[in-house]
Amino acid sequence: MNAILRLRSGARRLKRIWDNLLAHLHDAHSFAQGSGLLSDRSASSKAAQVLKTAHRLEKGLALPNPRPGFGSGAAELLRVQLQQHFSASGADWVWKAGQDALVRRAHHARGVSAHTLSAPMSAREVQAAARGEFPALVGIRRSVRQFAPGPVPWGCLQRASELAAMSPSVCNRSGARVWVVTDPAQRERVLALQDGHQGFGDRASAVAIITVDTTVFHTVGERHQAWVDGGLFAMTYLYALHHQGLGTCCLNWCVTPATDRQFKRSIGLPPHEAVVMLVAIGRLPEQFTVAHSPRRPLSEVMRTLEGRV
Ligand SMILES: Cc1cc2nc3c(=O)[nH]c(=O)nc-3n(C[C@H](O)[C@H](O)[C@H](O)COP(=O)(O)O)c2cc1C
The missing domain is CATH 3.40.109.10 (NADH Oxidase)
Known part of the structure; x- marks a missing residue:
């Protein structure tokens, strides 16, 4: 009797391990399919990249002591991302957020204090x-x-x-x-x-x-x-x-x-x-x-x- 109970409990445990593994594989698959992990083809994934780059610049301006001329690489990247975004989606709020960040960063690069730009x-x-x-x-x-x-x-x-x-x-x-x-x-x-x-x-x-x-x-x-x-x-x-x-x-x-x-x-x-x-x-x-x-x-x-x- 005891042996049967032990077998049953072992089988239940194995099933849970298996189910857990399958669920994690399912999560990994769904994430890889839905997110921009493997490709940035979806419009929403690309728009999120624009927001992320724009935020790098906005955040830089809101730091206690932004480095003079900081963010030139991010600004370059954002320009390219914005061109692509504009072709796909026009001048929507994401595009505007990116443009505003570029303008503010350009002002800072020209010597305007970051504290007046954030x-x-x-x-x-x-x-x-x-x-x-x-x-x-x-x-x-x-x-x-x-x-x-x-x-x-x-x-x-x-x-x-x-x-x-x-x-x-x-x-x-x-x-x-x-x-x-x-x-x-x-x-x-x-x-x-x-x-x-x-x-x-x-x-x-x-x-x-x-x-x-x-x-x-x-x-x-x-x-x-x-x-x-x-x-x-x-x-x-x-x-x-x-x-x-x-x-x-x-x-x-x-x-x-x-x-x-x-x-x-x-x-x-x-x-x-x-x-x-x-x-x-x-x-x-x-x-x-x-x-x-x-x-x-x-x-x-x-x-x-x-x-x-
Ligand atoms: C889970 C989470 C993680 C975040 N990580 C960072 C971080 O590592 N560094 C940072 O400066 N801000 C971080 N943020 C702040 C976001 O950038 C910020 O919430 C977002 O830009 C919106 O701005 P707000 O919080 O001023 O409304 C994080 C926010 C969340 C919710």
């Missing part, structure tokens, strides 16, 4: 809006890449984590975790393998690593749940920090499995936690600027399956 903000304006109605908080949250010196109060970080933990999660499994570092040496170690913080990360008084403990998931169907639950947690975390008058910038964790493993080993993160993103956190300077980042129009964002216009 979007101006002030701590007072942000703090007032952040304490108002929800749309005001959403409207004023921008990625901040210019931080004032001084520590971020530990209580604010605790409060933000407490509020983020109120985010929904699948079956209330509450897998999200946030690891916070404030010590400069630790911050350096945490940022060492991240590729999007250059020029401002070292001025963030705190860096958070948002992870999800994958031990809370059990089925093949839940293989992406960490990114969903972690993304929801991260959004609440950002709003909670901005609501308290702080500035944040998400930092991508788009890395290879080898880098991910190296990162976890180097800072002692448990291997079963999925890293969702890092967040640079700091105090807002009295006056600062943020990158222009135009948004996709509502007509493209909101759709219906019901045939309404």
Whole structure:
């Protein structure tokens, strides 16, 4: 009897391993087909390349000390991408975003101060809006890449984590975790393998690593749940920090499995936690600027399956 039970349990285990493998192969196949990984033929993939290059220039202008003449390679690339985009899609919002970035970058190359070319903000304006109605908080949250010196109060970080933990999660499994570092040496170690913080990360008084403990998931169907639950947690975390008058910038964790493993080993993160993103956190300077980042129009964002216009 025992042997039969063991056989059955072994067979169930093998089936789960097989299903998991198939699901990952399916994900890899869908990603390769849908994304621009193998080819940039789809219009939406090409448009995303334009936005990405334009953002490189806009972000450069919003750094504390943009290098004079920075971005000549990106500007060259953007010119080519824009020509192709214009032939395919005309002067739509993506084209305009790219043109605006090129013009601003050209002004900077001619000696105009970057601070007059990126979007101006002030701590007072942000703090007032952040304490108002929800749309005001959403409207004023921008990625901040210019931080004032001084520590971020530990209580604010605790409060933000407490509020983020109120985010929904699948079956209330509450897998999200946030690891916070404030010590400069630790911050350096945490940022060492991240590729999007250059020029401002070292001025963030705190860096958070948002992870999800994958031990809370059990089925093949839940293989992406960490990114969903972690993304929801991260959004609440950002709003909670901005609501308290702080500035944040998400930092991508788009890395290879080898880098991910190296990162976890180097800072002692448990291997079963999925890293969702890092967040640079700091105090807002009295006056600062943020990158222009135009948004996709509502007509493209909101759709219906019901045939309404
Ligand atoms: C998951 C994620 C990762 C990001 N990674 C970076 C990054 O590595 N470096 C950076 O400067 N900005 C990063 N950003 C910020 C985006 O560039 C920014 O959200 C976008 O341009 C929109 O601008 P806004 O946040 O000011 O509204 C990231 C944003 C998200 C959501």
